[in-house]
Amino acid sequence: MLQQTPVVRVLPVWHEWLKRWPTPAGLAGEPAGEAVRSWGRLGYPRRALRLHAAATAIVQDHRGEVPDTYAELLALPGVGSYTAAAVAAFAYGRRETVVDTNIRRVHARLVSGVALPAPALTEAEMRLAAALLPDHDETSVRWNAAVMELGALVCTARAPKCAACPVRDSCAWLAAGEPPPSYVPKGQSWHGTDRQVRGAVLAVLRLAEAPVPPDMFQREPADLGFAPEGIGVPLAALHRLNSAPEQLGRALAGLLADGLAEMHDGGYRLPA
């Protein structure tokens, strides 16, 4: 849930999930669509699908227990190098090189003296993080958490709180006179994109009690001749986008291809 999503926005959903599914077996025992529905508006709903798939793999391959090694975690759906290291370190106390966006930024400034880390994670960054990691297991876990928190709370992307930074005296970036970034980060476009249409379609499917016929996506609500049960609001939002038929088609095809939707009785629904 935390992948590319701020902690404060994850917390309420996370609490709900753990109340409903305290164990991997609980989640694995439900349809994948329930995971997507319960994901709510967290964003990147494919993560819900993968979390469900990971729960299933944990039940099938690990006796329902979340594995405790980096390699086994990495093999789970939706678990990449960051998540595998973070779970091994923070849940199991292992010494792992945890590198998230916060740690990357702290290292870039404090050690490398640049305003921002590279656009994509590099081998050099991993080597640096590994070299900085304390040898002792417990200390390494605290180190990972501390550097991550420093980045999240003090050494932030915009307007870093250098005056309040506990390690400002050893910051290479401050010492260099706070040089600006050497590149301009690529903005994520949104308005008018397939992503926006996918999001609007999925918002409809999350609330739908029955398969949604293609007509309902493509025609104005007024033309349907009736008020769609429960999905009027997201459906109106989708139509407001006024996307071209081919774009809507791409969005629907993409959702099917990703397993976020499936056809049933001639309509679209979340996966069973």
Next chain:
DNA sequence: AACACGTGGGC
């Protein structure tokens, strides 16, 4: 290696 993939808070 570059790109696609959601959403909402903050400035």
Next chain:
DNA sequence: TGCCCAAGTGT
């Protein structure tokens, strides 16, 4: 207001 960006991953 629009833009930036957030505990990344898979292709």
